Amino acid sequence: MAFTSSNAEGPVDFFNTFDLEKMAQDVVPKGAFGYIASGAGDTFTMHENIRSFNHKLIVPHTLMDVEDPDTSTVFAGESLPAPMIMAPVAAHKLANNQGEVASAKGVADYGSLYTISSYSSVDLPEVTKALHGAPEWFQFYYSKDDGINRHIMDRVKEQGIKAIVLTADAMVGGNRETDARNGFTFPIPLPIVQEYLPDSVGKSMDYVYKSAKQKLSPKDVEYIAQYSGLPVYVKGPQSKEDVERALSAGAAGIWVTNHGGRQLDGGPASFDSLQEVAKAVDHRVPVIFDSGIRRGQHVFKAIASGADVVALGRPAIYGLALGGSVGVKQVFEKLQAELKLVMQLAGTQTVEDIKHFELRDNPYDPSFDTSNDLKLV
Numbered sequence: 359m360a361f362t363s364s365n366a367e368g369p370v371d372f373f374n375t376f377d378l379e380k381m382a383q384d385v386v387p388k389g390a391f392g393y394i395a396s397g398a399g400d401t402f403t404m405h406e407n408i409r410s411f412n413h414k415l416i417v418p419h420t421l422m423d424v425e426d427p428d429t430s431t432v433f434a435g436e437s438l439p440a441p442m443i444m445a446p447v448a449a450h451k452l453a454n455n456q457g458e459v460a461s462a463k464g465v466a467d468y469g470s471l472y473t474i475s476s477y478s479s480v481d482l483p484e485v486t487k488a489l490h491g492a493p494e495w496f497q498f499y500y501s502k503d504d505g506i507n508r509h510i511m512d513r514v515k516e517q518g519i520k521a522i523v524l525t526a527d528a529m530v531g532g533n534r535e536t537d538a539r540n541g542f543t544f545p546i547p548l549p550i551v552q553e554y555l556p557d558s559v560g561k562s563m564d565y566v567y568k569s570a571k572q573k574l575s576p577k578d579v580e581y582i583a584q585y586s587g588l589p590v591y592v593k594g595p596q597s598k599e600d601v602e603r604a605l606s607a608g609a610a611g612i613w614v615t616n617h618g619g620r621q622l623d624g625g626p627a628s629f630d631s632l633q634e635v636a637k638a639v640d641h642r643v644p645v646i647f648d649s650g651i652r653r654g655q656h657v658f659k660a661i662a663s664g665a666d667v668v669a670l671g672r673p674a675i676y677g678l679a680l681g682g683s684v685g686v687k688q689v690f691e692k693l694q695a696e697l698k699l700v701m702q703l704a705g706t707q708t709v710e711d712i713k714h715f716e717l718r719d720n721p722y723d724p725s726f727d728t729s730n731d732l733k734l735v
Contacts, residue, residue, distance in 0.1 A: 361545035363387060364454045367682030375652045375689065378676035382453070386679050389542035390452035394675055397619035398532030403627065404619025407650030410627030411659050414717040422705030427698050431709040433667045434521065434589075434611075434644060436493045439469045440694040441661055441709055445615075445648045445669035446497030446523065448477035451546050453679035459488045461678050464686025466492035473497055473523060473669065476510070481549040486517045497523040497593070499551075500578060502571045506554055511586045513550075522586055523613060524579060526604075527594025529572040532621040576607030583608050591646065596631035598638035611644040618649050618671055629660065636664020654696020658704065661712045 364385045372378050383391050397404030429440040444465045451457035458480040465472045466489045474485050476499040486494060496514045501507050514522065536542075544558055552558070554569055571578070583590045589610030594617070595601050601612055614635045616628045628649035636645050647665035651657060652673060660668050670689065677685035706712050 364679045368684050370681040370685045375673040382676040382679040389540040392536040392540045393542050396536035399623030403623050403625050406627040407619050410629040411656050415720050416704050417718050418703050419705030424705050424707045427701035428708050429698050441667040443471040443667050443669050445671040446473040446475040447671050448475045449479040451479035453675050458485045460683040461686050462488040464683035468687045468690040477548045479546050482517050494519045495521045500571045501569050521589045523591045523593050525593045527617050529570055531567050579607035601638040613646040615648045633663050654693050655700050657697045658700045662715045662717050
């Protein structure tokens with residue numbers, strides 16, 4: 359029987375992104391929802407991604423001559439309505455039968471930058487067409503086969519994609535026990551890599567990762583940049599040592615992430631890593647941040663901690679499940695509205711002001727949790 363998920367397209371009534379997660383669980387098939395929403399092992403790191411934002415506090419400032427804060431920013435030569443872009447997420451058809459066509463349209467309608475995954479459930483030309491000229495980046499799962507790598511990079515260049523994001527933190531899949539308990543296997547093809555993994559349907563993520571190169575080194579960054587002629591952003595550094603390796607290889611930017619807590623459980627929260635990484639980068643290249651963004655204040659804290667933009671993953675996919683392209687756009691708009699409110703109360707007129715805002719260490723119990731954890735099994 360053919361896999362089918364949501365067919366939704368239209369406005370979604372919600373108060374926050376935590377609502378969206380609960381609502382999406384009712385419309386996405388159980389195995390697919392578990393794949394999207396779960397993390398590795400005990401999911402400690404996945405939940406710390408959200409809780410860790412409470413390690414820092416935003417002190418409200420008064421008499422700052424601020425009115426109608428401006429959330430817009432320029433990133434990588436692109437004018438954005440807010441410092442938020444779309445993170446790469448695999449297989450959007452798990453959430454909505456329109457897949458990446460709808461998510462790309464939603465991001466383009468909002469006015470932001472879209473990052474497509476190698477494991478997209480829609481092929482490159484269709485996604486690029488849906489963007490109608492909006493900026494597009496490509497997340498690269500590097501193969502053991504250099505012929506495959508060159509072929510994919512050739513296709514990326516043909517599509518006019520503006521940058522390559524090398525995923526360095528997912529050479530193998532994490533210990534995702536929810537998928538094992540649900541017996542989850544991929545019910546849909548992954549067309550960008552389909553000619554290399556023709557029988558991926560019905561297989562686990564371990565099988566999908568089988569062609570990925572585990573032994574990544576700075577030489578791979580150098581080769582991708584040289585062959586493609588595109589800027590290469592390295593996705594996954596969480597320490598100053600990682601930063602120096604990437605920058606020494608010519609990385610055009612650093613993407614701080616722990617893959618949404620889906621890889622190494624027991625590792626640091628992405629927000630905690632951001633502060634070390636941003637200090638090590640020291641404004642030499644742009645810094646992108648993901649993993650745990652659920653509120654406007656999270657966006658604010660990430661920018662105040664050294665990120666140039668944040669990337670949205672799961673919340674946008676929940677919006678996709680519930681409202682198609684409109685739902686995706688609404689998620690970006692909701693977080694932008696929250697960010698604008700935080701900026702007003704914090705006394706910051708512009709995104710540049712946020713970058714100079716000093717957060718305060720939290721002297722209280724930092725374990726307060728607003729994630730409203732879901733039971734996935």
